[in-house]
Amino acid sequence: MSLLNRTNNEAALEAAVTTLQSRSLTQLAITRFLRNRVAVGASIVLLILVALAVFAPVFELLTGYPMEFQDRDFYSGKPPNWEAQHYLGTDYNGRDILVRTMFGMRISMMVALVAATVALVIGISYGAISGLAGGMVDTIMMRILDLLYSFPLTLIAVIALAYFGRNIMIVFVIIGLVEWQLMARVIRGQVLSLRNAEFIEAARATGVRPFGILVRHIVPNVTGVAIVYMTLIIPEVILVESFLGYLGLGVQEPDTSLGVLISEGANAIEQKPWMTYGPGIFLVVLLMALNFLGDGLRDAFDPKDR
Amino acid sequence: MSAEPLLTVDRVSVHFRAGGNLLTGVSLVRAVEGVSFTLQQGETLSIVGESGSGKSTLARAILRLVPVTKGSLHYRGENLVTLSQDQMRPRRRMMQMVFQDPIASLSPRRTVEQIIEEPLRVHFPDLDRAERAQRVAETMDAIGLLPDMRNRYPHEFSGGQAQRIGIARALIVEPELLVADEPVSALDVSIQAQVLNLLAEIKQARSLSLLFISHDLSVVQHVSDNLMVLYLGHVMEVGPAGTIYSRPQNPYTQALLSAVPRMDFSADRPKRTRLTGDLPSPTLEHVGCPFASRCPRAQALCSTDKPVLTPVDGREVACHFPGS
Numbered sequence: 363m364s365l366l367n368r369t370n371n372e373a374a375l376e377a378a379v380t381t382l383q384s385r386s387l388t389q390l391a392i393t394r395f396l397r398n399r400v401a402v403g404a405s406i407v408l409l410i411l412v413a414l415a416v417f418a419p420v421f422e423l424l425t426g427y428p429m430e431f432q433d434r435d436f437y438s439g440k441p442p443n444w445e446a447q448h449y450l451g452t453d454y455n456g457r458d459i460l461v462r463t464m465f466g467m468r469i470s471m472m473v474a475l476v477a478a479t480v481a482l483v484i485g486i487s488y489g490a491i492s493g494l495a496g497g498m499v500d501t502i503m504m505r506i507l508d509l510l511y512s513f514p515l516t517l518i519a520v521i522a523l524a525y526f527g528r529n530i531m532i533v534f535v536i537i538g539l540v541e542w543q544l545m546a547r548v549i550r551g552q553v554l555s556l557r558n559a560e561f562i563e564a565a566r567a568t569g570v571r572p573f574g575i576l577v578r579h580i581v582p583n584v585t586g587v588a589i590v591y592m593t594l595i596i597p598e599v600i601l602v603e604s605f606l607g608y609l610g611l612g613v614q615e616p617d618t619s620l621g622v623l624i625s626e627g628a629n630a631i632e633q634k635p636w637m638t639y640g641p642g643i644f645l646v647v648l649l650m651a652l653n654f655l656g657d658g659l660r661d662a663f664d665p666k667d668r
Numbered sequence: 669m670s671a672e673p674l675l676t677v678d679r680v681s682v683h684f685r686a687g688g689n690l691l692t693g694v695s696l697v698r699a700v701e702g703v704s705f706t707l708q709q710g711e712t713l714s715i716v717g718e719s720g721s722g723k724s725t726l727a728r729a730i731l732r733l734v735p736v737t738k739g740s741l742h743y744r745g746e747n748l749v750t751l752s753q754d755q756m757r758p759r760r761r762m763m764q765m766v767f768q769d770p771i772a773s774l775s776p777r778r779t780v781e782q783i784i785e786e787p788l789r790v791h792f793p794d795l796d797r798a799e800r801a802q803r804v805a806e807t808m809d810a811i812g813l814l815p816d817m818r819n820r821y822p823h824e825f826s827g828g829q830a831q832r833i834g835i836a837r838a839l840i841v842e843p844e845l846l847v848a849d850e851p852v853s854a855l856d857v858s859i860q861a862q863v864l865n866l867l868a869e870i871k872q873a874r875s876l877s878l879l880f881i882s883h884d885l886s887v888v889q890h891v892s893d894n895l896m897v898l899y900l901g902h903v904m905e906v907g908p909a910g911t912i913y914s915r916p917q918n919p920y921t922q923a924l925l926s927a928v929p930r931m932d933f934s935a936d937r938p939k940r941t942r943l944t945g946d947l948p949s950p951t952l953e954h955v956g957c958p959f960a961s962r963c964p965r966a967q968a969l970c971s972t973d974k975p976v977l978t979p980v981d982g983r984e985v986a987c988h989f990p991g992s
Contacts, residue, residue, distance in 0.1 A: 560773040564837070567731050568787040569760035578786075582777040 391662040401658020408651040418464035427458040439634040450640035469619040477599040480538025485545025493553025586663040593656025673706040680739035699725040701901040712878040714888040717898035761791040764838035768850040770830035774822035781818040811836040828859035900958040907983020917990040
């Protein structure tokens, strides 16, 4: 960005700051976020995708093809046909890919949301406790994490699904329970380096209570990182879910997810490439929007990286 | 000077457990060993020593930021060591600290105003927003910070400005004792002078007592009334700064002083005393003088008997063979 533009932005920010009665960090972050056009664009795209997924049944009405409907005239995968209202073509069973993509996105987003929330909540609390406690507690908590880390995800998934039965909620929870480990490690590392930071010592020296130190000095300094890792975990969760689907452990037919749709398409990519186009494009757009959003949020929360 | 000292430090030791895992035993780091001194109201005591001499640990122990292993700290007659952290909190208003790395000592996510007002929130919770803003503005003005800096973040400032912010944060609650842990060693030499002058000014204006920690004797020279030289947590020499500067008695002090660069090219300038070797491990317990291993004047006695502080020529020296 040009120097002139930057100065204007600073001036605009200053103006925004002085007009605000209470200038909380969050408000400053929002102001900064709204100035970032790419991030705002990404969040609009994301909102549209969420809306599409939420209103997936509408596509059944629009095209006239229910999600499970097998169109006998379009068996064994036919290319897009606008007259028949198969806008993205059909799969081997003659099912409409557009409708299935919307329903698949729904599942992928649910997995992402549940798993990322589980990861965030467990990861932050575990990491922060471990980092703040230090010493023996920290060592034990980290060794437990190492132990968990050595269990392969697929093994856990197979065992859990065999034990609890095939249920999509089980898949969500398993992914969440595995993905929090990275978050916990990252947060612990942050807290460890913050714990001995001079500004934390300064707060202690002036008599700030431990809770105040946690809330005013530690949490604001880990939110940026937590958000960035959250936006990294979400795409990973979506990919892990599709991998499990590929193994037949994820969502079960007739339900589907973006990953399942893509792996079906990938098997026939030379003969029937349109089977991959629809879900592929939606997955790429979804992941990119999440990444840009994550970038924007990090920049907004961390004035240092401006 | 008033009869009752502001701060009396009596045989304070700070030991840490360090290293140690399942296989090797825990070793004990003796950061500070039996340090005693008194600080009068309005006085400046400088604590000098090389890295690892325990000077920063001593400062933190006085503020109860690290646990005191042995000894007592009396502040206006009250023993701080026996207080819990909750009991300690209200006393912290009287003793504030300025840190070595000015930028790192400021919370990166908070504005200058939020940083400076935090001690007010802790110690004067009854003040409303406008009163706090007023106090912040007054303090910033007194320290030479411009009002429009209020809403900026620490990373937008130079080291010297950031240190002013740190000083403003320490002074807003009007303490009696200011502990400055190497407040200028991270700054450019030109800025060092500004910050030192500022400290000297506020000290005068507010009759503040100053505990000034530094490894740089040329910096210390301008601010101190009294001087204390630490080596491996032991006091080597303590007394009026002028006396020690002109006639150092402990060989360690002499070595430190001769390392200060000077503009003196005459033939009879003092010979540079060079120290060889590194600081011994702070985990050792010393039977004799801790400096014996590097001392140019060491004798057999030095490694078997620990010297105690004895008055020599207007100051106290811990050395079996004092002399200039």
